[in-house]
Amino acid sequence: MIYYNLKDKKEQVNFKTATIKGQGNEKGLFFPENIPQFEKDFIENLNQFSDEEIAFICMKDFVGDEIPESLLKEIVAETINFEIPLKKINDRISVLELFHGPTLAFKDIGARFMSQCLSYFLKDEDKKVTVLVATSGDTGGAVAHGFYKTRGVNVVILYPKNRVSPVQEKQLTALGENISAIEVNGTFDDCQNMVKQAFSDEEINSNLFLTSANSINVARWLPQQIYYLLALKQWQKFNHENPVICVPSGNFGNICAGILAHFRGLPVEHFIAACNENDVVPNYLKIQKLEYKDTVATLSNAMDVGNPSNFTRILELFHNQFNDLKNTISGYSINDDETLKTISKVYKNYGYTLEPHSAVAFASLEKYLEENPDKKGFILGTAHPVKFPDAVEKATNIKIEVPESLAELMKKEKKTVEINADFEELKRILLDKN
Numbered sequence: 352m353i354y355y356n357l358k359d360k361k362e363q364v365n366f367k368t369a370t371i372k373g374q375g376n377e378k379g380l381f382f383p384e385n386i387p388q389f390e391k392d393f394i395e396n397l398n399q400f401s402d403e404e405i406a407f408i409c410m411k412d413f414v415g416d417e418i419p420e421s422l423l424k425e426i427v428a429e430t431i432n433f434e435i436p437l438k439k440i441n442d443r444i445s446v447l448e449l450f451h452g453p454t455l456a457f458k459d460i461g462a463r464f465m466s467q468c469l470s471y472f473l474k475d476e477d478k479k480v481t482v483l484v485a486t487s488g489d490t491g492g493a494v495a496h497g498f499y500k501t502r503g504v505n506v507v508i509l510y511p512k513n514r515v516s517p518v519q520e521k522q523l524t525a526l527g528e529n530i531s532a533i534e535v536n537g538t539f540d541d542c543q544n545m546v547k548q549a550f551s552d553e554e555i556n557s558n559l560f561l562t563s564a565n566s567i568n569v570a571r572w573l574p575q576q577i578y579y580l581l582a583l584k585q586w587q588k589f590n591h592e593n594p595v596i597c598v599p600s601g602n603f604g605n606i607c608a609g610i611l612a613h614f615r616g617l618p619v620e621h622f623i624a625a626c627n628e629n630d631v632v633p634n635y636l637k638i639q640k641l642e643y644k645d646t647v648a649t650l651s652n653a654m655d656v657g658n659p660s661n662f663t664r665i666l667e668l669f670h671n672q673f674n675d676l677k678n679t680i681s682g683y684s685i686n687d688d689e690t691l692k693t694i695s696k697v698y699k700n701y702g703y704t705l706e707p708h709s710a711v712a713f714a715s716l717e718k719y720l721e722e723n724p725d726k727k728g729f730i731l732g733t734a735h736p737v738k739f740p741d742a743v744e745k746a747t748n749i750k751i752e753v754p755e756s757l758a759e760l761m762k763k764e765k766k767t768v769e770i771n772a773d774f775e776e777l778k779r780i781l782l783d784k785n
């Protein structure tokens with residue numbers, strides 16, 4: 352598959368280069384040259400395929416012969432080797448639980464796929480790669496875990512000080528070895544801007560070989576399609592109508608992967624972009640204009656994004672046709688107060704524990720279903736409640752137990768370097784590392 356740069360269509364690369372480089376010239380995102388279609392027979396009979404077969408069919412056209420077929424089969428099987436159940440919350444709303452992976456976040460799926468592809472592509476090269484990543488909470492943990500002790504790879508993670516939860520912070524800062532964490536006195540957008548600036552800095556790039564593991568990397572973005580297929584496989588057992596799929600959205604990589612799968616033939620009734628008070632996209636859907644704003648800190652901090660990078664990919668999928676886009680996607684913005692009320696209500700009425708991101712999704716889907724009484728759907732459950740204990744405990748009065756898989760990690764010591772939201776400080780650290 353050829354990928355072109357959305358900012359410079361003349362820059363065309365293969366999957367390997369797109370994975371290693373992360374982003375193209377002028378910080379442009381890579382986008383597949385064509386949208387491979389699923390065969391009708393496949394999409395109508397998902398239940399006749401194993402999850403691993405579905406994952407392989409989903410990914411093979413995007414990788415082509417750049418990874419041997421037998422290895423790609425192993426990589427996708429490893430990527431999804433935990434349960435991804437679709438559970439009913441009430442008669443009209445189900446949840447796809449994407450948080451049973453090693454760091455209890457949906458980002459494990461993209462991070463694991465990417466780290467395995469990258470280590471395959473680098474194995475014959477004599478380079479040491481630095482994965483530089485900005486995180487609002489969950490990306491860092493998933494990336495750190497995915498690349499932990501991977502030979503030839505150093506990981507440097509930037510995160511906004513005091514804006515990630517204790518479990519998240521441990522996942523970022525306590526692993527050690529080839530993983531280093533930098534806490535920034537600023538917001539996620541500050542972190543992301545510094546990372547983007549590092550990628551275009553000549554001095555850094557002549558000394559270090561940098562790559563990104565944010566959802567802008569195609570090897571993290573594309574495998575997220577897999578669980579939309581796995582969801583449909585489960586959905587079709589109990590439902591004849593197509594689902595409305597509601598995705599808690601921040602950088603818009605997750606929902607963009609779902610929409611891509613839909614363009615390939617996956618039957619979906621409608622998509623909902625569920626946002627917190629950072630409402631650039633819901634606002635765009637109203638006024639047809641992208642008005643970037645400063646990030647607002649919310650309870651659903653992984654979605655505190657003022658300038659969602661992947662939205663340009665969504666615009667590309669729709670060839671910038673606003674009306675088509677609006678017919679496929681609706682957007683809602685849910686504030687913290689509604690988020691807490693939703694967690695509380697869903698726990699009381701249905702005995703299901705949501706965390707803030709999935710609560711934003713639940714509230715959004717509920718609003719949409721009120722306006723569309725003959726429809727049903729599911730939300731993507733993007734994180735385990737234990738990653739956001741304060742909000743969950745406040746809303747439900749129950750104490751969230753730390754799962755056994757995390758107990759060891761919680762005992763380890765946090766190791767970080769603290770800097771201001773100043774690119775020069777980051778640059779010094781990166782150059783010193785070399």
Ligand SMILES: *Cc1c(COP(=O)(O)O)cnc(C)c1O
Pocket residue numbers: 456457458488489490566599600601602603604605606653654708733734
């Ligand atoms: C990253 C994240 C999101 C947002 O996903 P995007 O792909 O950036 O839109 C939502 N929920 C949780 C828990 C996350 O970690």
